[in-house]
Amino acid sequence: MVAINMTELWTTMGSTLASFMFLWAIIRQYCPYEVRRFFEKYTHRVMSYFYPYIRISFHEFLGDRLKRSEAYSAVEAYLSANTSKSAKRLKAEMGKDTSNLVLTMDEYERVTDEFKGVKVWWVSSKVVLPTRSMSYSAEQEKRFYKLTFHKKYRELITGSYLEHVIREGKEIRIRNRQRKLYTNSPGYKWPSFKQTMWSHIVFEHPATFDTLAMEREKKQEIIGDLLTFSKSKDFYARIGKAWKRGYLLYGPPGTGKSTMIAAMANLLGYDVYDLELTAVKDNTELRKLLIETTSKSIIVIEDIDCSLDLTGQRKKKGEKCSDDESEKLNPEAGRKEANEEGSSSSKVTLSGLLNFIDGIWSACGGERLIVFTTNYVEKLDPALIRRGRMDKHIQLSYCSFEGFKVLAKNYLNIETHPLFYTIQRLIEEIKMTPADVAENLMPKSPLDDAEKCLSRLIEALEETKETEATITNVETEELKQSTIPVKEDGEFCDHDKETVEPENRCQR
Numbered sequence: 001m002v003a004i005n006m007t008e009l010w011t012t013m014g015s016t017l018a019s020f021m022f023l024w025a026i027i028r029q030y031c032p033y034e035v036r037r038f039f040e041k042y043t044h045r046v047m048s049y050f051y052p053y054i055r056i057s058f059h060e061f062l063g064d065r066l067k068r069s070e071a072y073s074a075v076e077a078y079l080s081a082n083t084s085k086s087a088k089r090l091k092a093e094m095g096k097d098t099s100n101l102v103l104t105m106d107e108y109e110r111v112t113d114e115f116k117g118v119k120v121w122w123v124s125s126k127v128v129l130p131t132r133s134m135s136y137s138a139e140q141e142k143r144f145y146k147l148t149f150h151k152k153y154r155e156l157i158t159g160s161y162l163e164h165v166i167r168e169g170k171e172i173r174i175r176n177r178q179r180k181l182y183t184n185s186p187g188y189k190w191p192s193f194k195q196t197m198w199s200h201i202v203f204e205h206p207a208t209f210d211t212l213a214m215e216r217e218k219k220q221e222i223i224g225d226l227l228t229f230s231k232s233k234d235f236y237a238r239i240g241k242a243w244k245r246g247y248l249l250y251g252p253p254g255t256g257k258s259t260m261i262a263a264m265a266n267l268l269g270y271d272v273y274d275l276e277l278t279a280v281k282d283n284t285e286l287r288k289l290l291i292e293t294t295s296k297s298i299i300v301i302e303d304i305d306c307s308l309d310l311t312g313q314r315k316k317k318g319e320k321c322s323d324d325e326s327e328k329l330n331p332e333a334g335r336k337e338a339n340e341e342g343s344s345s346s347k348v349t350l351s352g353l354l355n356f357i358d359g360i361w362s363a364c365g366g367e368r369l370i371v372f373t374t375n376y377v378e379k380l381d382p383a384l385i386r387r388g389r390m391d392k393h394i395q396l397s398y399c400s401f402e403g404f405k406v407l408a409k410n411y412l413n414i415e416t417h418p419l420f421y422t423i424q425r426l427i428e429e430i431k432m433t434p435a436d437v438a439e440n441l442m443p444k445s446p447l448d449d450a451e452k453c454l455s456r457l458i459e460a461l462e463e464t465k466e467t468e469a470t471i472t473n474v475e476t477e478e479l480k481q482s483t484i485p486v487k488e489d490g491e492f493c494d495h496d497k498e499t500v501e502p503e504n505r506c507q508r
């Protein structure tokens with residue numbers, strides 16, 4: 001009797017379920033989106049009374065969708081390391097140093113994980129949002145991971161399990177990630193959904209502080225400063241300051257400013273965001289770029305004096321960053337065009353840049369260095385480089401003997417040589433950039449040994465010495481003539497006195 005009743009019960013339940021499924025299929029197929037949403041909502045409510053499982057979603061982009069969710073990235077990394085053995089469909093991507101492959105779950109793949117004897121299930125999924133256009137576009141995809149577990153383990157899973165997933169995921173990401181060099185391409189379109197405003201390539205610069213030609217003490221001081229910064233999360237939180245630090249690198253061309261940025265990134269394992277200020281449309285776009293940078297990164301603005309003038313007005317297209325006079329003194333300066341293509345419509349102002357560095361938005365993300373480089377530190381607005389914005393000012397200068405020894409070790413693999421004495425004497429009295437010293441030390445043929453390269457450097461130093469002496473003589477001569485200007489009638493006159501009427505001034 002009981003058996004018959006049970007059979008009837010199962011049959012009734014089965015047919016009810018079948019009817020419900022049929023009804024649901026019709027609704028899905030023919031009803032408008034709003035009606036479907038309505039049914040979905042109430043079906044979920046009814047189901048939740050009987051369904052013993054809890055589900056948590058981790059979406060790739062949240063809220064205003066400006067930034068990829070950190071939780072999503074951590075889950076992705078965790079799953080790639082912990083479940084790639086059990087998943088059947090995987091995606092492959094190049095890992096760190098392009099030497100290993102990183103495998104992650106493919107879309108709609110389902111895997112099981114276990115924590116303290118409790119089973120949980122992860123599914124990677126995506127929804128495609130309704131588009132206005134007829135064409136299918138990848139930009140409308142919303143990816144997410146869904147975690148499912150029994151409701152009796154709610155506390156364990158939402159507490160210690162998720163903590164464990166996020167912590168481990170973050171560590172794996174740091175271990176596996178390829179460091180990137182980002183740039184904001186000129187004319188890049190406003191991000192429509194999940195595209196970022198930065199494009200990137202893998203960062204593979206080989207420079208390190210070991211290969212940087214610089215006095216040992218100064219180098220150690222900078223390394224110490226950087227390492228202290230990277231370990232000071234709690235300190236910055238305690239003093240109520242955003243976890244970021246500004247560095248101003250200044251000095252003549254070829255003294256190693258860009259090389260030092262690469263060495264900094266390699267020392268700390270940070271990404272590099274090379275910000276081309278002249279390609280930024282306005283302050284709002286600048287802020288968007290800032291928000292999109294991740295932590296553990298260096299934001300670099302090279303040749304800051306060329307990007308923005310001191311009044312906050314952008315330079316016009318084609319205008320040179322240095323005036324004619326300084327260009328004459330330093331032909332290198334002329335090479336730096338103020339603006340690239342597309343800058344004519346740029347409206348980034350000095351105040352926009354100041355806000356970028358330490359405005360309220362600059363705190364988002366944390367653990368970031370902002371580095372400015374310039375050849376002309378004296379041209380910069382003091383507000384831009386005051387402590388708090390540019391906390392550490394580092395001067396990179398002409399090659400010292402100590403710097404030369406680093407280069408000799410790098411290029412020729414020698415630590416001492418009889419010719420070092422001559423080089424020491426010359427290098428201490430002559431201004432030669434590390435870039436020039438390095439170029440002279442570079443073997444030019446397979447037959448070039450250390451002695452040949454060092455002799456070439458000595459020759460170059462002597463040549464520079466002679467040129468410097470000639471210039472000094474000419475300048476002294478000019479100075480002599482210009483300081484005692486004489487009128488035709490034999491009287492002395494003063495060029496600089498404003499009071500002298502133009503017609504009374506002497507002709508040079």
Ligand SMILES: Nc1ncnc2c1ncn2[C@@H]1O[C@H](COP(=O)(O)OP(=O)(O)OP(=O)(O)O)[C@@H](O)[C@H]1O
Pocket residue numbers: 211212213214251252253254255256257258259260374375396434435436438
């Ligand atoms: N201090 C240095 N140590 C080691 N190599 C250096 C150093 N300075 C310059 N060099 C060499 O010279 C080249 C040019 O240096 P770098 O681009 O870093 O100069 P810079 O100061 O950034 O110049 P600019 O002001 O023109 O941008 C580098 O490729 C590097 O090989």
Ligand SMILES: [Mg+2]
Pocket residue numbers: 257258259302373
């Ligand atoms: Mg440079």
